[in-house]
Amino acid sequence: MxxxxxxxxxxxxxxQSRTLRFLPLTALVSDAVIIVLTMILAAIGHDLAPHTAHLANTDLLIAGPIIVVLWITVMGGFGAYQAEVFGAGADEYKRVLHGSLYSVSIVGVACYLAHFSLARGFFVLMFVIGVPTLLIGRRLIRHGVHLARIQGKLxxxxxxxxxxxxxxxxxxxxxxxxxxxxxxxxxxxxxxxxxxxxxxxxxxxxxxxxxxxxxxxxxxxxxxxxxxxxxxxxxxxxxxxxxxxxxxxxxxxVNDISSERVRVRPVGGLPLMHIDGPRWSHATQKAKRVFDVIGSLLLLTIFSPLMLAIALRIKLYDGGTVLFAQTRVGRNARTFSCLKFRTMVPNAEDLLAALHAQAGYTGGLFKMEDDPRITGPGRTLRKYSLDELPQLINVLRGEMSLVGPRPNLVHEVAQYEKHMTRRLRVRPGMTGLWQVSGRANLSWEEAIRLDLYYVDNWSMLQDINILIKTFRVITAGHGAY
Known part of the structure; x- marks a missing residue:
């Protein structure tokens, strides 16, 4: 050619990448504005607090500009404005956090050594408000960049x-x-x-x-x-x-390996990539189980009035049973009764074979967008995943987890290829990585890939992140039927 x-x-x-060169400058200006506004809020908060002396304007005029410059300079020293940290990964947030914590230390020590009477209330409020606000500001900038890229820009x-x-x-x-x-x-x-x-x-x-x-x-x-x-x-x-x-x-x-499992260690000028083993065993430890028990009890308490209302709506609709218990495969291939609010007609299982033939089903997860077996209340319940709420009882029993691969049917597990059985090494979850990545819009192969990624790269932080994203996905109601 x-x-x-x-x-x-x-x-x-x-x-369009030239626009990306302004990202560090955008972040710097954003950080400066946030720090200034934080100082103003901290000064107002300090003055409003009872039994505190009014913060002298001269103190703020002297210390304010110094703190702003120092804070940004220290974050810059930690690399918070280097172009490579923007867009992906946790490095950007770590550098902002570390730079902020060092700034707290420097300001505190400097005021002590210089005998500068900076009000303690103002000092505490400034950093208590400022640090999380800086992180939120960076998250908003990143979110804007991601949206632009998804739309074909930048x-x-x-x-x-x-x-x-x-x-x-x-x-x-x-x-x-x-x-x-x-x-x-x-x-x-x-x-x-x-x-x-x-x-x-x-x-x-x-x-x-x-x-x-x-x-x-x-x-x-x-x-x-x-x-x-x-x-x-x-x-x-x-x-x-x-x-x-x-x-x-x-x-x-090397694909589907989280950054937490990768270490690059130069030896004699040769960068060697060390990959830690899969982390599925960590997902079976007591910390995750304690998190599940506390979380399920809290959610059952919060959602119990809603669950009662749903039960009454289902019963009044057709007089059938409220709950639907289906045999699913859990951790280590043990079967259990997975609970759901009934969203289909009572004879739904009898109609399944005909629907398989109609849809040309050959294997994997069976989902039908306009399933004729779904009842009127069932469509709303499925759209917002409210039919899954009884599974909090499964979590409390230890059969499921709040986060994990979705439990499959016995005949679906029987069709697993060998590598797919890794999904069964952890407890199945009420929500998981594929639910927050497209739900029923994903293919069976893509859903399995995401579940295997979760199993091999488990972390408690990832669980919390998935739970937060789950609420956002559920309220949007996309990809569920």
């Missing part, structure tokens, strides 16, 4: 170099996680074809000369598996990309 053709293939995407033009299969694997991930903002515009592969099986145009071969030619029109170059570059080639590639301000990302042949 000629140089002109390569450049035409890349330039169809507007170079994209970085990306070229992937490697074997055809590895290029498609990386492209699939980048396409699925559109909020990352990588728009794949071409592939460099050792192939004579015009595009990969996944539809990525092949614009050249994966050699140093070609990569250097296209780097001027690309924002990011991904090196996937399959390239034959040695350490000297990699060094030359970094030097050539440096001239065009093009970022180089090396994508190892």
């Amino acid at each position: 000629t140089l002109l053709a390569e450049r035409r293939a890349l330039r169809w995407v507007t170079r 994209q970085e033009r990306t070229v992937i170099a490697g074997s055809v299969s590895n290029v498609d694997d990386i492209a699939d991930v980048l396409r699925r996680e559109s909020w990352l903002g990588y728009r794949v515009v071409g592939a460099l592969c050792p192939s004579s074809a015009t595009e990969t099986p996944g539809g990525i145009p092949i614009i050249g071969h994966d050699d140093l000369t070609t990569i250097h030619r296209v780097s001027g029109d690309a924002d990011v170059v991904f090196l996937a598996g399959g390239t034959d570059f040695n350490s000297r080639d990699m060094r030359q590639l970094q030097w050539s990309l440096e001239q065009d301000a093009t970022r180089l990302i090396v994508a190892p042949n």
